[in-house]
Amino acid sequence: MVGVSRHQMNDLSGSRGEANFVWRCKNCKRESSATIKAAPASYEGSDVPKAKNIIEIDTRGLEFTEFRADGEWEAVGTDSGTRFTGIDLADGEWFDYDEKAGDEVSIKDIQWQIRRA
Structure with missing residues (x-):
């Protein structure tokens, strides 16, 4: 399990860019990253009780399989x-x-x- 914080930025190697999460494979040295595109969205009490996107994350070279609050x-x-x-x-x-x-x-x-x- 890994954690991603929208308040923490990490440098991408070989680039001027940053991401909230950066991981480098020890075997192949490939770098993967995840960037939270916007602060979490609110779920209003007046919203119809149905699925709603609360966060959007741009991933490069990895895939999330589980979310924990x-x-x-x-x-x-x-x-x-x-x-x-x-x-x-x-x-x-x-x-x-x-x-x-x-x-x-x-x-x-x-x-x-x-x-x-």
């Missing part, structure tokens, strides 16, 4: 505007309580899919 995510209460930070989606769900709205809030039934363009 490691790291911290953020959410905003639909009616109250309460900000929730440090959300861990590694288990595929999150539950909390919105004091302003006086109600439970959650993110659940998450599914990830990798699609090739």
Whole structure:
């Protein structure tokens, strides 16, 4: 497993370019890279509950086979505007309580899919 951070840039060898992830094969010395093309897109509470692209990654010489929601995510209460930070989606769900709205809030039934363009 490898991680890709949109906040980290690495130099591509033999080029002036950069990528978020650069990997060089020890055997053939071939270099592969991945670049996150834009910051993750929001999924709004008013969106119809269907699949939505949240991130687009340009890969060169490699292919992703799995996505894990490691790291911290953020959410905003639909009616109250309460900000929730440090959300861990590694288990595929999150539950909390919105004091302003006086109600439970959650993110659940998450599914990830990798699609090739």
